[in-house]
Amino acid sequence: MSTAARTTLSRADGATATLRPGDGALRRAIRAGLPPLLLVAALLGLWEIYVDAGSDSSFVLPAPHSIAAAMWDNAGLLAANLRPTAEEVGLGILLALLIGFALAVVIHLSPLLRRAVYPLAVGSQAVPIAVIAPLLVFWWGFGMAPKLVVIVVICFFPVLVTTVDGLAAVDPDQLKLLRTLDASRWQAFRFAELPAALPAALSGARIALAVGVIGAYIAESQTATSGVHAGLGHEINADLTALQTPRAYAAAVVLFGFAIACFHALGLAERRLAPWSARPRGDAG
C-alpha cells in the first residue's frame, strides 16, 4: 500500500521529485556538519582573541592563524608523518579487535580461563608503557612492531570488555530454544552468540580508537625510531623540544582530524557488518 502511495506522489510532481535525492543529501550533510563547524569556529575565535590579548608566549600557546600557517607551510612534512602513524593505528586497532574478540570468546566459553585471564587483562591496563618500552625495543628493534604492540596493549581492552558483555547478554531462553532444536554448543555459539557479540565488539573498537590515537603517540614517544618520517607523535615531540610550537600544534590538529575520520569509518563499518543493531527495533504495538 505504501509503495503504491509513493508512486502516485512522485507521478504528481515528477520534475521536482527527480531533483530531490541530491538536494536532500546536501541538506542533510549541511545539517549534520554545521553544528560542529560552528562550535569549532567559535572556539577558534575565542582562542585567537585570547592569544592576541598577549597574555602568553607564542611558544606556549600559538594563535590559530599561526597554526594554520604552520599547517600550510609543512603540509608535505605532516602528510609524510601521518602515514606511519595512520598505519600503526589502523593495523593496531585491527589487531586489537581480533585479539580482544578472541580473548572474549575464550573467556566466555571457559569459566576456568575467565578466572585465569580476566584479572591479567585488567592488570595489563595499569602497567605504564614506559616500563615495558625498552623490552619491546630490545626484542623488536626500531620498526613498527613494538609500536603495534603498545597500541594493541592499550586498545584490546575495551574490545574485550564490550564483547564479553555482548556474549553474556544473549537471552538464556534463546539458548534453551537452540538446545531443543538439537544445536551443539558450537552451533549455539555460531548461530546466536557470535552475531550478537559482533556489534558489541565494534562499539568496543570505537572506544579503542579514541585511546588508540593517543596510544600511537605514546608508542612513538616511548620507542625510538630510525628513519626520517617517524610519525606525528615523534614529530610533535621533536617540535616541542625545538620550540617549534605552531608545528607541534599543526601535527596535533592532523591527529585530531584523523581520529574523527577513523571513528566515522568504524561507524560505517558497523552499519555494514551489523545493520540490525543500527536499525531502531520495530515495535509490536
Added chain:
Amino acid sequence: MATELKAPPAPSPPDAATGEGVLVENVSRTYSQRGGPGVQALCEVSVRAHGGELLAVVGPSGCGKSTLLELICGLQRPDGGSIVCPPAVLMPQHDLLLPWLSAVDNAALALRIARLPREQARRRAAALFEELGLDGFQDARPAELSGGMRQRVAFLRTLLSGKPVLCLDEPFGALDAITRGEMQAWLSQALAREPRTVVLVTHDVEEAILLADRVAILSARPGRVLEQLEVSAPRPRARTDGAVIALRERALGVLKLGAPPLGGGA
C-alpha cells in the same frame, strides 16, 4: 519407539506425526534453594496427550507450567515420576527470532542446525510460508514484522524442527486481544495441515478450550492437577458456542476453588 521418530528433521508426514503421544505420570519437581527449603514447582502431576492431540495446561502464574514444558522437552529432569514422550521442541514465550536473519532464515534455523545446506533449508522453509498463508514475508527482518507475524515465524521454526511434539509456552501471551484471536484461528488451521502432538501452556481458559482436545487445570504453586476436561466440541469453535461457554465457566469455577484463600499465608 521413540527413536523411530527421532531421525528425520523434515516435517514428518501426518501419519507419523500422530504416532505417539505424551504421557506424564506423577511428576514432581522441586528447585533447591541455597540455605532454605526447596521450592516445589510441581507436585505429582499426571497429564497425557494422545498422538495428534492438543493438550492445554492452564493455571495461575507461577504454577509450574513452564517447568512442565521444560521437563517434557528434556531441558530438566523430574525429581519423581516418569515422562514418556518422543522428542519435543520448545517454543518459548518470546519469539526469540534472531534479528540478523530474515524471516525465512529464522524459520529454517532447525534445518541449518541439522546441517542442511542453506539454500535447501531456505526452500523448505519458504514452501511452508506459502502453505500457511505467510507468502511474501520470507525476506522481512524480524524488526519489520508485527508481533503476530513474529509469533507465526517462531511457530514455523518450531514446526520445521521435525519433532513430533510441540511445546508452546504462552505463545500469544504478549499479543493484543484481536491479534490473539486471529492467531488462535491460524494455529488451528496450521495444525490441521501439519498435525502434531501439542502441549500448550496458557493462563487464558478460553484460549485453552477453543484450541484443545483436553485441558488440564493446575493449582497455584506447587502445581497439582485440579481437574482434566475433555473438549469434544466440533471445530472450528467460537467463543460464543454454548459448549465452549459451559466448559469455560466450569474451568473458571475449578480454578477459583483451587485458589488459596484470601489472607492465607504462603
